[in-house]
Amino acid sequence: ILPEFLINNFNLVKTEKKNEIMHLYFEEHKIIPSEESHRSLISHGFYDSVTIQDFSLRGNAVYLHVKHRRWLDKDTREVVKKDWALVAKDTRLTPEFASFLKEINRY
Numbered sequence: 001i002l003p004e005f006l007i008n009n010f011n012l013v014k015t016e017k018k019n020e021i022m023h024l025y026f027e028e029h030k031i032i033p034s035e036e037s038h039r040s041l042i043s044h045g046f047y048d049s050v051t052i053q054d055f056s057l058r059g060n061a062v063y064l065h066v067k068h069r070r071w072l073d074k075d076t077r078e079v080v081k082k083d084w085a086l087v088a089k090d091t092r093l094t095p096e097f098a099s100f101l102k103e104i105n106r107y
Helices: 004-009 095-105
Strands: 010-018 021-028 041-046 050-057 060-067 069-073
Touching (some): 004 010
Parallel strands (some): 021 060
Antiparallel strands (some): 010 021, 041 069, 050 060
């Protein structure tokens, strides 16, 4: 039901249903990004959440609220984050949902 990248990389921490709108809240796993494994990183909280619209579910609009983890390099004090392609370009939609809407608009 959910995008695979969410299931594999984020924890579902909260759900809310208000009228016909579902809000699902996710936080990135506390796993150091593999591309940064050579650095000495510590978890340093989260960035503000990003809200993304996804496919409707059982007649309810679905909004994903995603928090990216912030990492701090203990040696350089540089803040690091994993680069995620969560949102389709120029939208606030998941790439799959944006592709679906683009396809049905062709007809």
